[in-house]
Amino acid sequence: MSELDENRARKRARTPDLFFLLLCIAAVLIPIITVLMLYEIGNGSVASIEAFGASFLWGSDWIPNPPGGGPPILGALPAIYGSVVTTGLALLLAVPISLGVALFQTELAPVKFRAPSLFVIEMLAAVPSVVYGLWGLLALVPFMNLYVNPQLQTYLGFLPIFQGPNTGLGMLTAGVILAIMIIPYGSSVMREVISAVPRSQREASIALGATQWEMVRTSVIPFARTGIIAAVVLAMGRAIGETMAVTMVIGNVARISPSLFLPAETIPSVIANEFTEVAGNDVYLAALFELALVLFAIALIMNLVGRVIVNKLSFKVRGDVRA
């Protein structure tokens, strides 16, 4: 290191770095947009918050145009319930499959099969959601109606979640279609973290005499655990905001029922269905904004929970490694 080099470095640090500035603009823009969006949604929902208060969250009636011409009675609970149940169902179905796909692609598949299988899975993510919706309505709904739901009813009909009339439309079908949609997101993130597990870990456990399955179970999955949780959180965020495909197969009914066969509604589906027809009804419009706010809050809470889990687990992994 000569003095000349040091001077040059100091000079370079002093001159304004245009590239760095551009990056800063990009980075600062995102939080600003988020805050503005929150502000606008909050601003739009003031009339509803004033009219219903906290009862909006647990009201189960959704009567935007009461017959007598009185003020609307709007409660978000059916939509919240539908969103949470369909998202939960989708995760239940998608997480094991995503993990399996990711493990297959990283650990088991012969090298020449990896690229094609990757391509097929990622193509699932490229399908527009309205296409999923059309396929869901015209192919999946009759399939569920004729083959899946009757079997569930016959063998598991004693459970309240599999009781009631079966039309093919409903929360179960919505959950299945959401699961198919989020598998590529879950599996691609999981694949990344699994392939980031150091080779030495794998070799060590093979050297200790582990079979391939034991190696995956004892050294790959624990190592990738935090990343897998993060993938689940990402997939969850995707599922809870999905609108078009869910709207087309869920049946759109403001009803809270334990049966997965019965139609329900989710927060995005309510907004998509009803937003075009709210002219001249300010409280109704504000209620749709408040629904968006609720969705924002749910997504935020889910993300925070995910982060807490990730933080806890990642500390544990570090501890393991050091010990």
Place this chain on the structure above:
Amino acid sequence: MISYRLYDISLNSECLSHADTMMNMSNQPAKGKTSRYVIVAVLIIAIIAGGAYYQFAIAQSAATTSSEAQTNSSESQMTTPTTSETMSSTMAIPSATQPAVTVSLLGAGATFPAPLIQQWTVEYNKLNPSVTINYNPIGSGGGIQQITAKTVDFGASDAPLNDKQLAAAPGLVLFPETLGGVAVTYNLAPFGVSNTTTLNFNGFVLASIYYGNITKWNDPAIQQLNPGVNLPPNQITAVHRSDGSGTTYAFTNFLSAVNHAWGVNVGYSTSVTWPVDKVANGVGAKGNAGVAGTVKNTAGAIGYVDVIYAEQQHLGVGAVLNAAGNYILPTLQAILYAAQNATGTPNPSDLRLHIVNAAGPQSYPIATYTYLLVYKDMSLNPDLNIDKAKALAQFFWWAVHDGQQYSQALIYVPLPQNVVSADEQLLNSLNFQGQPLLSS
């Protein structure tokens, strides 16, 4: 933030200490400057956003001043004609044969009349190449919103505006441009009742199904209306629209007209709260196509759709009991007959017409007009100048006369003569700052 976290994790697990030192190294030289850069970035964004907002505010205030000061020609009105004049003069150089000023008009609203209105815009453009009209089918509510906000030149709505909506847009008038019927469709083919078998319904049965009081197809009330049909003991799935729609308006308007309890407890609107959803097997589907598709896919489903959708999907179509006591199928003739018998002499000052449960032995009872929305004094709409206003009025005149010939091919019903004459009176009263737009 998750992907960042992942990156962090993978680095940590790969080589923990090395990653930490790398992070420190990359951060340290820029550390002092980062905050300064962030401040500069925020300032730049604020300046850009402020500039954009300022432009927006100017455009807004210009719009309000021009609509407020209609009588004395305000600044913005002076500028709009001049800009269009300069535009037309520059355009007149290449094509001197074109006599009129080139205008482009924008409409938005109901999806139900969209195929007809879009056909009109194409045909009208062939006749008058200088007039280009675009119509965006964004839904009735959207159409009402946009014309109230004056962001489009005309709107369209399936349901007539209520008094509150009209009060929100002073000077707005509406007139019917076409009408359509709503068919009751069902799918009992899987249970051995073919879709070519016509089932009879009356208002009580339909209301009871959508109330959730009748839940089986072989319910005595339905069986009584269809003595020759072997109705299955299966559950009824009552399909309705999940989005607001003029179709729902017409259907619930009919149920309210023939069933007092429905009128009191549910009422009629572009979207209602369906009692069947809570107590029995109700399902909502998006759009006419969604309802038709759901009925087609669901054994034992009943639904209501615009007539054309029932025909396209080859679903069963029900005959509905009319006021005269006959079961009528939703044919174009029967709907036109209903329109002729229902309206009497429409009042041009309020063209909100109801034709459900019309009198007359051949009338189909479930039908509705669909409406175009425009400001009576078109200068209220800042986007319109005198040339555009004239073109729009002429287009409306053409649509309710010559345009009606395109209705039947698209399964719409042409307007009956008495409604056309009422429309004529209304169109003749359209003006631009008091100056009538139609000379005829």
